[in-house]
Structures are given as structure tokens and as C-alpha cells.
Amino acid sequence: xxxxxxxxxxxxxxxxxxxxxxxxxxxxxxxxxxxxxxxxxxxxxxxxxxxxxxxxxxxxxxxxxxxxxxxxxxxxxxxxxxxxxxxxxxxxxxxxxxxxxxxxxxxxxxxxxxxxxxxxxxxxxxxxxxxxxxxxxxxxxxxxxxxxxxxxxxxxxxxxxxxxxxxxxxxxxxxxxxxxxxxxxxxxxxxxxxxxxxxxxxxxxxxxxxxxxxxx
Numbered sequence: 001x002x003x004x005x006x007x008x009x010x011x012x013x014x015x016x017x018x019x020x021x022x023x024x025x026x027x028x029x030x031x032x033x034x035x036x037x038x039x040x041x042x043x044x045x046x047x048x049x050x051x052x053x054x055x056x057x058x059x060x061x062x063x064x065x066x067x068x069x070x071x072x073x074x075x076x077x078x079x080x081x082x083x084x085x086x087x088x089x090x091x092x093x094x095x096x097x098x099x100x101x102x103x104x105x106x107x108x109x110x111x112x113x114x115x116x117x118x119x120x121x122x123x124x125x126x127x128x129x130x131x132x133x134x135x136x137x138x139x140x141x142x143x144x145x146x147x148x149x150x151x152x153x154x155x156x157x158x159x160x161x162x163x164x165x166x167x168x169x170x171x172x173x174x175x176x177x178x179x180x181x182x183x184x185x186x187x188x189x190x191x192x193x194x195x196x197x198x199x200x201x202x203x204x205x206x207x208x209x210x211x212x213x214x215x216x
Contacts, residue, residue, distance in 0.1 A: 001141050001188035005047065005148045005197075006156050007036070009061040011180045011214045017096070019082050025060045032181040032204070032212055033064025039203035041066065047148035051140060053077040055152070061181065062150045070150065075136040078152035080123040084110055087119050100216065108172035115168050133158045141186070141193055153178040159186070163193055179204075180214045 010029030013022050025033070040047075050067040052058040053076035062070045088094045088110055097103045113119050115126040124132075133155055140147050157175035160166060163186060166174065178184075178199055185197035204212050 001191075001193065002049075002143055003146050003185060003187045004137070004140055004193065005146065006159065006184040006186070007061070007065075007148065007150045008153050008156060008178050008180055008182050008184075009033075009055075009057040009150060010064065011216070012057045014216050017082060019080055022082065023056045025057055025064070028212060028214065029057070029180060030060065030064050032214075033061045035203040035209065035212075036181045036183075037065035037067075046146065048145040049140075049143055049147040050149075051076060051147060052150035053152065053155075058150050058152070065150070067148065067150070073136060075132045076149060076151045076155060079129060079154040081107075081110070081154065083123050084114055084119060087122060088113055091120055092118070103216075104176060107176060108169050111168050111172045111175075129158065130162075134162055137162070137193070141188070156184055159184075160195065160198070163195055176215070178215070180212075 009025070010032040011026045012029060013024055013026060050062065050070035052062040052067070052070045052072055054072045054074045055077050058076070059072070085096045085106065089096050092113070094106070094109065097106045114122060117125070137159055140149060153175050156178055157171045160174050161171040179201055181201065181203070183197060183200040184195065186193040187196045201213055204210065
């Protein structure tokens, strides 16, 4: 079993209200990815295996980091949150938030309704999401040598749910905390992967870069 470093993509289109419009990096997102790649090279961090989802923001982040020919795997793609939110609004009258404060309350509510099967005809069920994340994590962890994985915050929160046994509300709180281009590392301890690093942004710690510590 090998250790895995998960990376959330750079800042995407924060003005978007649908999946397609959101799926591209902002200028700041490109800069965050470039800074992260320079940091990893500067510290001699070695990842002989690289993976990313198939979403544009994943591919752009991996390229900005300087990752060469990462394996693209759709199982690393994000939850379709905008689609779930629209369904929840249409079916249950739960208004889609327009600001971060509203989003902080909306995300746990959406996750809870999704898990409980209260959203009809979602893009995928909560159980399907759980299974695909567990499957891809197990496969990457079983490979040889450290792996780096560019993905999204919702998927990282599901990984943390699985390795720490979190309930759904705690998983949502984790998702809200995850910063763009943050690092999350899992190490094998015994027969299981355990988190040894969460939400680290060493490439954004300098005073002149702290403005780039974004969540949305």
C-alpha cells in the first residue's frame, strides 16, 4: 500500500450557477496551481504516479502544476452539486443560496437530503458516490509508489468520511473547509490508509500570497 496526496483543484468560476459554467479555472486558479507545482518541485516531492478527474478544472490544475500525462479517471470527478441543488429547489422548495453564508447552511442540508434519498432522480445516488470513491481510492492505494491525485473538495470530504468514519454533517463541514489547491495526505498505517495531512497550503503561506487562500 502506498501513500496518496490529494489536491483540490484551483479556484474555478465563482460566478457560475451550473456545472458547465463552473468547470474552468479562474486566473487566480491557474496561479494557485502554478505556485503549488513550483513548491512541490522546490521541495523535491516525488510522486511517480499522477491521477486526476476528467473535469476541465482538474485537467487544468494538473497541467498548471506541471504533472505529465496524469491518468484521467472519471471516478475522481466531483459531486454535481449544482444539479442536486436545483433538484432540491424544484422538488422541496429549498432555495439555492446566493452568498457564502447561505451556502454554509445549504451544503449540509443538501448532503443530508441526498443521503436519505429525498432528492428524486439525482445524477448519482449517495451510495453510488460512496462506492466509486472507495473503489478508486483502494485501487490507487494498492499501486506501487506515492501517488498524487487532483480532484475536488466534495470527493476529498468523502475520502475523509471513509477513513475517519465521519457522519454526513461532519463530512459537509470538512467539504466547506477545503481550500483551493490544498494538500491532503493519506499514509498506510497497518492495513488501512490514515490521514496525516489535511488542507495544507504551504505554497500560499507567504504574506503576499495569503489573499490566494480561497474556498470558492
